[in-house]
Amino acid sequence: MNSLVAYDDSDSETDAGKSEDALSSGANLDNPAMSAVGSRGGFDTISESQIQSVDYMAESKRNISHSNPFLDCIEANKKSLTVVHPKKAYPAALQMAACGPEPSWSPLQKPQVLSENETSSTKRAHEDSGATLQGLRPYVPKRLRKEKNPEAENGGESTSNSARLGVAGDGMSIKMSKYIMPHVGSKYEGTIIPRNLVFHMSEHRGPINVVRWCPVQKWSHMLLSASMDNTVKVWDAVDRGCCLKTYSCHSSAVRDAHWSPSGSGILSGGFDSMLHLTDVETGAQVFSGRSEFRIGTLKFHPADPNVFICGGFSPEVRAWDIRICKAIKAYKAAVQQTLDIMFLPEGKEFLTSTDAVSQDSADRTIIAWDFQTGAKISNQIFHERYTCPCLTPHPKDLVFVAQTNGNYMALFSSLRPYRINKRKRYEGHKVEGFAVGCEFSPDGTLLVTGSSEGKVFFYCYRTARIVRVWPVHESACVSATFHPVLSSLLATCGWNGEIKIWE
Numbered sequence: 001m002n003s004l005v006a007y008d009d010s011d012s013e014t015d016a017g018k019s020e021d022a023l024s025s026g027a028n029l030d031n032p033a034m035s036a037v038g039s040r041g042g043f044d045t046i047s048e049s050q051i052q053s054v055d056y057m058a059e060s061k062r063n064i065s066h067s068n069p070f071l072d073c074i075e076a077n078k079k080s081l082t083v084v085h086p087k088k089a090y091p092a093a094l095q096m097a098a099c100g101p102e103p104s105w106s107p108l109q110k111p112q113v114l115s116e117n118e119t120s121s122t123k124r125a126h127e128d129s130g131a132t133l134q135g136l137r138p139y140v141p142k143r144l145r146k147e148k149n150p151e152a153e154n155g156g157e158s159t160s161n162s163a164r165l166g167v168a169g170d171g172m173s174i175k176m177s178k179y180i181m182p183h184v185g186s187k188y189e190g191t192i193i194p195r196n197l198v199f200h201m202s203e204h205r206g207p208i209n210v211v212r213w214c215p216v217q218k219w220s221h222m223l224l225s226a227s228m229d230n231t232v233k234v235w236d237a238v239d240r241g242c243c244l245k246t247y248s249c250h251s252s253a254v255r256d257a258h259w260s261p262s263g264s265g266i267l268s269g270g271f272d273s274m275l276h277l278t279d280v281e282t283g284a285q286v287f288s289g290r291s292e293f294r295i296g297t298l299k300f301h302p303a304d305p306n307v308f309i310c311g312g313f314s315p316e317v318r319a320w321d322i323r324i325c326k327a328i329k330a331y332k333a334a335v336q337q338t339l340d341i342m343f344l345p346e347g348k349e350f351l352t353s354t355d356a357v358s359q360d361s362a363d364r365t366i367i368a369w370d371f372q373t374g375a376k377i378s379n380q381i382f383h384e385r386y387t388c389p390c391l392t393p394h395p396k397d398l399v400f401v402a403q404t405n406g407n408y409m410a411l412f413s414s415l416r417p418y419r420i421n422k423r424k425r426y427e428g429h430k431v432e433g434f435a436v437g438c439e440f441s442p443d444g445t446l447l448v449t450g451s452s453e454g455k456v457f458f459y460c461y462r463t464a465r466i467v468r469v470w471p472v473h474e475s476a477c478v479s480a481t482f483h484p485v486l487s488s489l490l491a492t493c494g495w496n497g498e499i500k501i502w503e
Contacts, residue, residue, distance in 0.1 A: 174219055174244075174280075174281070176219070176221075177221035177236075177239050178239070179221070179238055180217070183217075183486065184218050184485070185217070188442050188443055188484075188485070190487060192487055192488040193467065193488075194488055194490045195502070197502055198241070198489075198501045198502065198503045199237060199241030200500050200501075201235060201242070201243070201498070201499040201500075201501075202498045203233065203243050204225065204231070204497040204498075204499075205227075205229040205497060206228035206229035206497055207495045207496070208225050208226070208478070208493040208495070208499065209226050209256065209478065211225045211479050211481055211492070212257070212258065213481060213483055213484055213491065215261065216263030219263050220238075220483065220484050221238035222235065222237070222244065223235040223236075223491055223501075224258075224259060224266060225257075225499060226256060226257035226270075227254060227497065228253040229253075230248060230250050230252060230253060230254060230270070231247065231248050231250075231254065232249075232250075232266060232268050233245070234246075234266075234280065235499065237491060237501050238486070238501075241501065247268075249274075249278060249285060250268065250274060251274070252270050252271040252272035253270050254268050254270040255294075255312070256268070256269055256295065256296065256297050256298050257269075260300065260305060261305040262305065264280055265279055265280060266280060267298060267308060269291070269296075269298050269312070270295055271294045273291045273293060274290055274291070274295075275287070275288065275289045275290070275320065277322060286322075287325060288325075289325055289326075289327075291327075292314065292316075293313050294314075295310055296311060296312035296337065296338060296339065297311050297312065297338060297339065297340050297341050298341070299341045299342070299343060301347050302345075302346070302347040303347040304347070306321060306323050307319060307321055307322070307328075308322070309341055309350065310341075311338030311339075311341055312338060313336070314338070315334060316330050316332050316333075317330070317333075317338055317341065318330050319371070330374070331352075331369050331374050333352070333354065334356070334364065335355065335356040336354075336355055337354060337355045338352050338354055339389050339390075340352070340353045340388065340389060341391075342393060342400060343393075344400075344414050345398065345414065348370070348371055348372070349368055349369065349370060350371055351366055351367065351381075351391055351400070351418075352369065353387065353388040353389070353390075353391055353402065354367065354387075355387050364379045365381070365382045365387060365388060366379075366388060366402065366412075367379045367381075368381065368416075368418060381412065381417075381418045382402065382412075384406065386404040386406040388403060388410075389403055389405065389431070389434075389435040389436065389437075390402070390403035390435070390436065390438050391403075392437075392439050392440060394440055394461075395440055395442060396444045398413065399412060399413055399421070400414055401438060403431065403437070403438045403449065404431070405431050406431075407427060407429060407432075408425050408428075409426040409427070409438055409447070409449065409459075411424045411425075411426075411464075424464045426464050428457060428466050428469075429450075429451040429453075429457045430451050430452045430453055431451070431452055432452040434476045434495070436451060436452065436478050436479075437480070440461065441482045443487075445461055446458055446460065446461060446467065447459040447461050448481075448482065448490070449480065450476070450477030450479060450480050450492065451476070454471055454475055454476060454477050454494060455469055455470065455471050455472065455477065456469070456470060456472050456490075456492060457469050472492050472494070473495075473496060473498060473500070474494070475495040476494065476495040477492055477493070478493060480492045486503075489501065489502070490502045490503075
């Protein structure tokens with residue numbers, strides 16, 4: 001027993017001597033982290049190999065007085081294995097600056113100077129983008145997430161029902177017409193009365209209520225039509241004379257339709273009491289709303305493309321905001337139906353034509369409204385016993401024309417008190433109960449209207465005389481419109497479902 005004790009003591013003394021030599025070599029075993037800080041070129045830096053060696057030395061210190069042959073064998077096997085660790089860049093807090101020559105930095109340790117327009121978050125994003133681990137997504141700030149995904153601002157609710165009518169034609173991929181391209185941006189030339197038939201399009205299966213050219217010049221080859229066959233169609237009426245797209249979002253007759261001011265959408269309303277704003281390119285419903293009455297007419301606000309007014313078979317006229325999909329104002333009058341709506345300059349006031357007539361006078365036939373307050377400005381504008389199915393403003397002068405069922409068009413002032421011009425009356429055509437439309441030419445020199453006989457009448461605006469008449473349809477011609485760019489192009493539509501382009 002004494003020899004065994006003496007043998008163990010001798011081994012412990014030998015190991016203790018070795019450990020004392022290790023301590024005398026300058027390694028601080030009580031604080032391995034400090035021993036890992038080495039001097040390189042005047043700067044104290046940390047190397048990973050030194051940290052690993054310090055961990056091994058610290059472990060050997062703990063095993064000095066408790067050596068085990070079995071554990072020594074395991075440790076020897078561990079040393080024979082090659083382990084590759086990824087390089088790490090340690091924080092600058094562990095680096096201690098010192099005076100001396102400029103050190104030779106490694107790529108991970110070399111400091112980077114930010115440019116004037118670069119922030120620390122931008123730098124961090126660049127560093128992390130190259131070292132992204134598989135299956136892990138880099139962190140994206142909340143501000144950037146909101147910019148990329150606007151739905152996050154509404155708590156995950158879809159924003160598809162909010163209109164985003166910005167710059168004209170955002171997202172449109174329709175090509176510009178080669179005939180219109182030379183005229184885009186140029187001054188409108190004098191209107192020329194067309195004489196020849198260019199296209200004859202008859203794909204509608206029911207009467208057509210209205211045709212309208214696209215207001216954006218570079219896409220003004222597109223023609224919009226609303227029909228009683230429950231559809232809205234867009235035509236290439238300049239180059240090919242064919243239907244580009246058909247929109248069947250209504251379940252009943254479509255009474256009126258308008259291009260959005262940007263030319264990217266179509267606002268339509270019909271006898272199914274539905275209001276739809278349809279994306280021209282995709283056919284998706286940007287806005288949908290149900291009215292409490294059948295829609296007969298609607299107009300965009302000239303100053304706010306997100307607001308429109310609609311009227312129909314109801315004593316009310318309502319203003320809608322596309323962004324919130326709700327009616328924001330109601331304008332009530334003692335009438336049964338609103339036939340047409342027209343905004344006055346700047347959009348502060350608007351006019352409505354109704355079916356309110358009496359035996360001797362037509363009180364409330366045309367009513368002027370204040371758009372903001374909803375108050376009636378005047379209802380004593382037109383005193384004759386005829387309804388007015390159409391109102392149209394002059395493009396330059398402060399006057400407007402009202403189409404009447406008395407087979408003439410009356411001229412009014414757009415300024416209060418909206419007096420009628422008794423010296424001018426555009427007469428000679430027949431209306432006979434049809435909702436016949438009328439329109440001024442873009443330069444304001446001519447006034448065109450259809451008729452129940454299927455003829456088109458051109459009037460001189462200054463003299464009120466008929467310039468030309470010619471038959472265009474076999475049934476009633478309810479709409480005729482000038483092209484906004486090409487001064488000699490005219491589109492007409494008939495009650496028989498036909499559209500004709502004249503030049």
